[in-house]
Amino acid sequence: MASFNVSYAQKPDTAKTDDKTEIKVLEERVKLSEFINKLEQAKLENEYSVLDWLIKSQVIIKNGEYSNAVDYLNKSIELEPNNKIAYNSRGYCYLALEQFKEATEDFNYAIHLDSGFAIAYSNRSRAYNFLNDFNNAVKDIKKAIELNPSLPIYYSNLSTTLILMNKYEEALENIDKAILLSTHDESVLTILYYKKYVILKILNKETKDSEIFLNNLLEKEINLEWFKLDSFVHLLSKIDFSEDIKKFIQEKTELLKEKMK
Numbered sequence: 001m002a003s004f005n006v007s008y009a010q011k012p013d014t015a016k017t018d019d020k021t022e023i024k025v026l027e028e029r030v031k032l033s034e035f036i037n038k039l040e041q042a043k044l045e046n047e048y049s050v051l052d053w054l055i056k057s058q059v060i061i062k063n064g065e066y067s068n069a070v071d072y073l074n075k076s077i078e079l080e081p082n083n084k085i086a087y088n089s090r091g092y093c094y095l096a097l098e099q100f101k102e103a104t105e106d107f108n109y110a111i112h113l114d115s116g117f118a119i120a121y122s123n124r125s126r127a128y129n130f131l132n133d134f135n136n137a138v139k140d141i142k143k144a145i146e147l148n149p150s151l152p153i154y155y156s157n158l159s160t161t162l163i164l165m166n167k168y169e170e171a172l173e174n175i176d177k178a179i180l181l182s183t184h185d186e187s188v189l190t191i192l193y194y195k196k197y198v199i200l201k202i203l204n205k206e207t208k209d210s211e212i213f214l215n216n217l218l219e220k221e222i223n224l225e226w227f228k229l230d231s232f233v234h235l236l237s238k239i240d241f242s243e244d245i246k247k248f249i250q251e252k253t254e255l256l257k258e259k260m261k
Contacts, residue, residue: 050080057089066093084113088120095127103127118147122154129161129235137161152178152185156192160232163199164239172199190214194256195232201248202241 048056053076057069073090076083091106107124110117122144128137141158148154155178162171175196182188193214200207233253241249 048075050076050083050086053079054083054086054089057093061089061093064096066096069093070097082113084110084117084120087113088117088123091120091127092123095123095130098130100127100130104131116147118144118151118154121147122157125157125161126231129164134161134165138165150181152181152188152192154178155181156195159195159199160235163202164235168199168203172196172203175199190256191232194252197252198236198249202245 053072057072057076060072061069070090070093073086073093076086077090080086087106087110091103091110094100094103094106104124104127107120107127110120111124114120121140125137125140125144128134128140138158138161141154141161144151145154145158155174159171159174159178162168162174175192179189179192179196182192193210197207197210197214200210233249236249
C-alpha cells in the first residue's frame, strides 16, 4: 500500500483563512498535549464535536492510520455535512489507501463547497496523476499555485506531473522554485533535492552540487517521514526508465529510507 504526504491535512476551522495559516494553526493545536489527553479521556462519542473529530483524525493521519482516520472523518461529516476540510482530509486518506475514485469525489465536493480551496486542487491533482489524467492534474495544480503561490509543495507536485509527462526541463524549473521557497525547512529541502537529483540524472546533467547538498542534509538530524516521498517514488515506478536510472533511483531512495527510520 502506498502512503502519502498529507500535506496537508488541515485545521478544522470555518474561518476564511489561507491554507498556510490553516495548516500552521492545526499543527499548533495538535501539539497541545492537554487537548489531546482530553479527547482520549472522552467516554462517549457524543462528547466529541466536529472540531474534536477533525483534530483526532489529523493526529492519527500523522501515524499513517488512514483507515481509522476515515472513520473519524465520517463522524465529523455526519455532524457537519458541508465541512470542506473534512472532505479534503478524507479524500487525502482515500488517496493514501489507493482508492482514487473515492478520493477524487471528496476533493470534488470540497472544491464545490469552496472554489478557492487551493489544497483541494493540489490533492485532486495528485489523484489525477494516479489515474493517468495528466492534463487535468496540471490544470488543478496550476490552479492551486494561482490561489497560493507561496507554498513549495505545489511546485513540487507540479514537477512530479511534468516528469510523468516527460517534461523534465520544466519539472526542474519548478523544483528550483520550490527550493527557493523552502530555504528554512531542511526536511522539505531534503525531499526536494532528492527529486532534483533524480531529474538531473534522467537528463544526464551534472548532479554533483545536488548530491553534495543532499548528502550534507542527510548528515543532520532531520525529522524525515517516508510518506513525504512515497507517492513520488510510486509514480516513478510507472515510467519505463533505463536500468541505469532505475538502479540510481532505488539506491538514492534506500538512502533516504534509512534516514527516515
